[in-house]
């Protein structure tokens with residue numbers, strides 16, 4: 001049974017997923033009996049195309065690479081007639097997709113339009129897989145409940161640390177452990193900036209490079225003022241620690257007040273500044289923060305440099321478990337979508 005997929009948004013992540021589906025087509029079929037069939041792509045800038053029988057992924061990627069509209073797609077399948085120009089909502093409602101990959105732009109203040117996309121998908125009995133932090137950070141519990149009522153999945157592995165398994169690790173292999181705290185480096189841009197400042201570069205110069213390298217959000221204020229890490233902290237608290245917190249419950253400070261002098265001072269104390277996200281269970285509930293911390297060089301998080309992310313889970317049965325990996329990237333985030341699709345596919349085949 002082919003898994004029919006609609007992509008809402010065809011930016012880096014959607015293209016990354018498509019590249020993986022192409023390059024691993026045989027491996028995915030042989031090892032996981034998974035056949036990803038992209039039936040629709042809808043992007044407000046790049047155009048939209050739907051074919052009930054499935055689109056040719058190579059052709060989609062070639063059109064985008066050539067800066068051409070997806071509406072120039074030419075179908076060679078025996079279908080009822082491809083549709084062009086469908087917006088996101090029409091695609092979610094009218095396509096025959098089993099799963100909608102919500103990969104539109106992230107707005108962590110309103111969560112829109114992604115939240116509406118998720119709700120519409122659930123109403124129409126379709127699974128959602130997303131790396132968009134808005135829905136998870138603003139209304140995870142409500143959306144999860146809505147998905148469950150409609151007997152579909154709401155999967156968000158890619159919202160925290162791209163495809164580095166964090167949510168799946170806690171829900172899968174660590175199931176049965178109780179997590180008392182999660183602490184770590186959740187934003188690659190700021191870790192990259194702090195690493196480069198330590199090497200003697202100026203804040204402005206390094207921020208520009210982080211943007212050029214594609215680590216930083218479209219508006220880098222989200223990174224440097226700690227909003228991006230805050231969204232991830234909220235998701236981790238609510239998804240993995242039974243919390244129901246929002247932005248008002250997170251103490252937040254970014255890295256913009258860290259000066260070259262402060263970095264030198266830390267060095268002289270055999271320490272390093274890191275932007276640390278922390279979620280702890282306390283007697284009075286969940287305590288969450290994002291703020292710069294001077295970390296001793298002997299601490300495992302001090303050695304995490306560049307755009308890499310790292311998280312330590314403190315658990316009752318396994319003590320501390322640390323996972324280190326990429327927090328962003330085309331293939332890495334594309335993989336986060338694939339890993340959730342594989343889980344949904346396995347469940348669909350069991351039912």
Ligand code: HSE
Pocket residue numbers: 186187188189190215216217223228327328
């Ligand atoms: N801007 C983010 C970061 C990308 O720097 O970590 C992934 O959310």
